[in-house]
Amino acid sequence: MTGELAALRSALTTTDVDGYLIDAAGDEPEQRYVSGFSAPDPFQTLVTDDGVHLLVSGLEYGRARSEADADSVTNTAAYDAQDLRDEYGPREGRLRTIEAFLADHDVSSIAVPQHCPIGTADGLRDLGVDVTVEADDVVGEIRATKSGAEIDAIHETQAANQRAMAVAEGLIAAAEVRDGVLYHEGEPLTSERVTTEIEIALLREGCALDETIVACGADAADPHDRGSGPLEAGESIVIDIFPRDKETGYFGDMTRTFVRGQPSDELKRRYDATDEAFEAALDAIEPGVTGDEVHGIVCDVIEDAGYATLRSDPETDTGYIHGTGHGVGLDIHEGPRLSFGGEELEPGHVVTVEPGIYDPAVGGVRIEDLVVVTEDGYENLTDYPIAIEPEDRR
Amino acid sequence: MTGELAALRSALTTTDVDGYLIDAAGDEPEQRYVSGFSAPDPFQTLVTDDGVHLLVSGLEYGRARSEADADSVTNTAAYDAQDLRDEYGPREGRLRTIEAFLADHDVSSIAVPQHCPIGTADGLRDLGVDVTVEADDVVGEIRATKSGAEIDAIHETQAANQRAMAVAEGLIAAAEVRDGVLYHEGEPLTSERVTTEIEIALLREGCALDETIVACGADAADPHDRGSGPLEAGESIVIDIFPRDKETGYFGDMTRTFVRGQPSDELKRRYDATDEAFEAALDAIEPGVTGDEVHGIVCDVIEDAGYATLRSDPETDTGYIHGTGHGVGLDIHEGPRLSFGGEELEPGHVVTVEPGIYDPAVGGVRIEDLVVVTEDGYENLTDYPIAIEPEDRR
Known part of the structure; x- marks a missing residue:
């Protein structure tokens, strides 16, 4: 993926954000293209200067590590996803797990694709993450070729x-x-x-x-x-x-x-x-x-x-x-x-x-x-x- | 749908917004549930006090009118979608068509589901529409029963x-x-x-x-x-x-x-x-x-x-x-x-x-x-x- 995603990385630099986050079902085409991984449930892919990073549940962890085209794969359990869910409920617990994943990669500002769920985007904004829409569909252009x-x-x-x-x-x-x-x-x-x-x-x-x-x-x-x-x-x-x-x-x-x-x-x-x-x-x-x-x-x-x-x-x-x-x-x-x-x-x-x-x-x-x-x-x-x-x- | 959506309508009243907008692929489950219509391409469903209203392209218009469980179906051509696209490009042209559809139904504030694409939500915000996330998943609760x-x-x-x-x-x-x-x-x-x-x-x-x-x-x-x-x-x-x-x-x-x-x-x-x-x-x-x-x-x-x-x-x-x-x-x-x-x-x-x-x-x-x-x-x-x-x- 590294070569293909060069245009995305330079778009991130131009817009001065730390990373590009895909929060989508595991069979969503952009998710599959960037992560090289396919799964029945949603997961997160983060593209930064230093690589492609996946956040998946324990259910997908083993398969993601062997199949994904990623530089790192992290189990949501590493961020105490279960405790966060118990403390904040399923919706906010999930958002706080993603926030911990972003922080772990030193990311405090992200671009997201136009199809990113507003629940995730506004939820991360509420947690202090700077979220902007990648309106030029750079990944769509990469995928077209x-x-x-x-x-x-x-x-x-x-x-x-x-x-x-x-x-x-x-x-x-x-x-x-x-x-x-x-x-x-x-x-x-x-x-x-x-x-x-x-x-x-x-x-x-x-x-x-x-x-x-x-x-x-x-x-x-x-x-x-x-x-x-x-x-x-x-x-x-x-x-x-x-x-x-x-x-x-x-x-x-x-x-x-x-x-x-x-x-x-x-x-x-x-x-x-x-x-x-x-x-x-x-x-x-x-x-x-x-x-x-x-x-x-x-x-x-x-x-x-x-x-x-x-x-x-x-x-x-x-x-x-x-x-x-x-x-x-x-x-x-x-x-x-x-x-x-x-x-x-x-x-x-x-x-x-x-x-x-x-x-x-x-x-x-x-x-x-x-x-x-x-x-x-x-x-x-x-x-x-x-x-x-x-x-x-x- | 009218009876089933009562809980959604009272949530709209409580949060003081004019309508609930679903912008999703025509086979997305919530879209299908609320509109009673299934289509290969994305379309919009608007729930207001006075009914369920669909906005579809000319390609879907005839079938939507006969199949959808809706109070009204409008062809995007009615809002000069093609002129808007020519003038503003495909992305903003699409958003302006949706904005015209909302205005036509006297809707200036909407709630959207958590899965609403941020491109649509932030885009409508830029056009002056007040967009809030329906965080309680009222439609999901309705659908569960x-x-x-x-x-x-x-x-x-x-x-x-x-x-x-x-x-x-x-x-x-x-x-x-x-x-x-x-x-x-x-x-x-x-x-x-x-x-x-x-x-x-x-x-x-x-x-x-x-x-x-x-x-x-x-x-x-x-x-x-x-x-x-x-x-x-x-x-x-x-x-x-x-x-x-x-x-x-x-x-x-x-x-x-x-x-x-x-x-x-x-x-x-x-x-x-x-x-x-x-x-x-x-x-x-x-x-x-x-x-x-x-x-x-x-x-x-x-x-x-x-x-x-x-x-x-x-x-x-x-x-x-x-x-x-x-x-x-x-x-x-x-x-x-x-x-x-x-x-x-x-x-x-x-x-x-x-x-x-x-x-x-x-x-x-x-x-x-x-x-x-x-x-x-x-x-x-x-x-x-x-x-x-x-x-x-x-």
Whole structure:
């Protein structure tokens, strides 16, 4: 971590604080990134000039000492956490334990991330610690630029993701169509069934996921609808899968849209416009271009095709109603953003590219790959065909 | 929500603030509880005298209006969020949008939960909003007492959990033992394999889970170790499963410990002491008793059996090294706590009871059920045998 955190250390020097404190759940992405440790319960990570220091309960102490990427690990018992809790109650006792940890490292002023709980920040202030918000998200910027090992981890999750997509596409391709509904083994093929098969495929790959989108028809026109019920022929089926490797913690992310049978001319037109916007975005990706510019290029294509965007109409609920992409790493949504105000792209940024066009009356279309920005353009971490007609690739 | 939130409203009156603001991810448990809405991205929920009000992006607006348990839902576009972001940048633009939402509801002073991000709290303060921390966790207390519908939801998740436990126990019971290692279909039966089969069983039940513990031998002696590698005969295998129903969001939680073949006398002794402590804790559960007292009873039994507890030695890393239980609901760890300083139990509290004894040299043992406190005792929401020797119950 030492090299990666240099920018954070110089920010601490500039703002004249003694340390940077992360008080967060053990699976919170920034916590995991800086500490190199993952735990079910919250713990504290302190970054100072002389290293990365962890404060964990006795329950995590042994594992933290062997697994964390830290210069020191301290058990809360070393600061008599139990006595403090008995004397001051659980809330103030916890704060006084953190205060003792800070004092032990000669820290009396800290910067905290924007996501730091106000209960901790104001509580430490009440105990005399000087707390300021690190408003520039320096760690977020550090995290946005991936190392080779991080890119490999994301690439691996994305490869598992592709095998899960093949399971889903295969189910749709192999389904029988009766009265406009897809059937699998005599039962209607539902969003829920396809989702389950995707998730089982990913579990077997060592990945976990909270949510998967398999949305058909009007459901697919709401980009955040998970989808439900029988899949229908002639309607668009949007499949968006964003698994996390359980071991490394890194996410993948991809979306494909399929239509079994004949799509309407209008649906096909929207698919082609989305595909064109997708290709235009990829063509634009290189160091120096901003996420704002890439998003603008996608809006150009979609507006030229005759559809609304949030740029042409900020209140529209049909057309192109989301950003073009986001960074992916230990969090599914992190920097940089490929949308209004999006940052300048740099080598090592890993971003999704995912334009779409939506209307409940027609359905939804979205196409999404995951790419890494390189010195002279990008490398696509996704290797999966883009076609509206499903094929059985299992 | 109106009835349940009465205690929050009177706390707002007492502290003389206009509203209570939750700024959190859409799957954060308090956010989900108060808003009745779940979304992948952060949004804001404002509780005032006249209702529950949501502020969501255009992407969530349609679904929030139909799904949320709210008196009003506003699209950020109504406050010109995009113009504010263009003028002030993403961070301050977001804060100014929230400020406009508060002003629209005549709110100039707010209480926020302890987990409120300091970036939001201090940012709103800079814009002239009076922000205080709600330090008593009133919403946490409201959430700790479950309604009938919530208890049913938890009971249902726990029933799915039991079916997954039967899959795991069945695999262990049916395994062949060769050279002290468990085999399944000719391959060593590993923690990872059992975990995968548990997770697949739960997916088929409509449940999701981030982590599962199937830990054998020395791994099982670390209560937070997920376990890895081949399972061994004569060693304790701790299986701890805590799934969340994807639809309702409510968790279940249970643990069993199995030994294939002959446990050592010492391991058997620890199993029996754990079981005795478990039964003693259950016997104690009724309204009026405190979580602290229940935990004390468990410590009594375990200390009497000759093992250390965090009460007899706060720095011990063997023996009984965690609390006796925690509330379960939309969060896997919520109030009340059955541990040092734990609150008085009340009807409707849903808590785990999970004593254990740990030592890397011997292994780990933990037994856990999930119960609801009733008017005159408790009802066990778990219906799964407790036995050290595994049986195939599939």
